[in-house]
Amino acid sequence: MPDPTATVTEVQGRRLRLTHLDRELYPGSGFTKAALLRYYTLVAPAMLPQLAGRPASFLRLPEGVTGQRFWAKRVPPGAPDWVPELSVTHRRESLRQVVVADLPTLLWAANLGCLEFHTPQWRDDPARHDRLIVDLDPGEGTGVVECCAVALVARELLAADGLTAWPKTTGSKGLHLSVALPATPAEEVAGYARELAARLRRALPELVVDRMAKQLRAGRVFVDWSQNNSAKNTVAAYSLRAAAAPSAAAPIGWAELAACRAPADLAFTPDQVAARLAADGDPHAGLPASAAPLPD
The missing domain is CATH 3.30.70.3300 (Alpha-Beta Plaits)
Structure with a gap:
């Protein structure tokens, strides 16, 4: 059945067909697929540097958090030829994985029902x-x-x-x-x-x-x-989580961590994470420049 909410748009010169935009992903929340795409657009400037060069593992939930969920490592059939890839060896098997290097790739993956983005602790070379x-x-x-x-x-x-x-x-x-x-x-x-x-x-x-x-x-x-x-992979900064209610992995500062007295102090909705980023910038902006070697 055709999707009446489907729309074709262009993002940074890449053509995307976005579907089921009114589908509620977290029951009773009002958080729809359109909200998902909007959230990832807003946090992309801070999120993409964390993802660049790293093969992504996707937790896909095409029907939302109460529907089927599955992990996707391989580049899916029908992926656009502009989606960046990396060949990764898992045990004895080599496979091609997506590298989320730009906004079109991030939104393309989100449109597939990818709520969560996970990456390893390496870029390009697992060694x-x-x-x-x-x-x-x-x-x-x-x-x-x-x-x-x-x-x-x-x-x-x-x-x-x-x-x-x-x-x-x-x-x-x-x-x-x-x-x-x-x-x-x-x-x-x-x-x-x-x-x-x-x-x-x-x-x-x-x-x-x-x-x-x-x-x-x-x-x-x-x-x-x-x-x-x-x-191993860990959830990326700014990734949504496939929990009962909308939540996201949020970079924080040491002062607010030290001030935490209850779980609610460090629980953030996607809207809150996007608002924090817009108001205060990325708390992890200085992370790459802080690189230092392990002690001898």
Whole structure:
């Protein structure tokens, strides 16, 4: 059946056919596919530099968050020939993935029902990482407030090693700290991340766990050092999340992280994230220039 809301538009010289613009993606929210496309247009200037050069994994929900959801890594059939691609080897298989390098590609992916954008900690070459991620994942009985306590200690440990951390919410319950690096062998980054997790556990033994076993996580924050594996992806800054209500992964400042006293203090809707960016700029604008090597 033809889509009566479909429209053809041109974005930076690329032709896009946008469909089902009135479809509500989060039940009862009024947040439609048109709102999705508008949000990604507004945050694109800050989001695209984070995505450039990195193969994207998409969480697609064409019918919205109550419908079918699936991960998409391969370039989908029928993709325009102008969509940037990168060949990536996963285990023994090589496949072509999309690189979201510009606004037309971002909106093309969003029109496919991609709510979430995830990327690895490397650009172009999985053997050399340009980013360290400190992934703080709260276990049962903990939340973002406890993650903030761990993040403040992590910041001190990283600073003592000459590294600058940039916090963001995940749009869910946890926090990510991003650290820019010069291109560094993947195994060195992974090794440092694992040791940092152990240091945090020793500094906060009643609050932090650095082992994978889920039964250890209740009442504690899991520092998921494995997110620095070349095969892993983390949600991109400014990505929407496929939760019950509209939310987004939001870069934040250290002052507001330190002031957090309740989960609501660091929970942002897409409209709030876009408004924060318009009013105050990107809190992570200085992240690339802060790159420093891992300690010897």
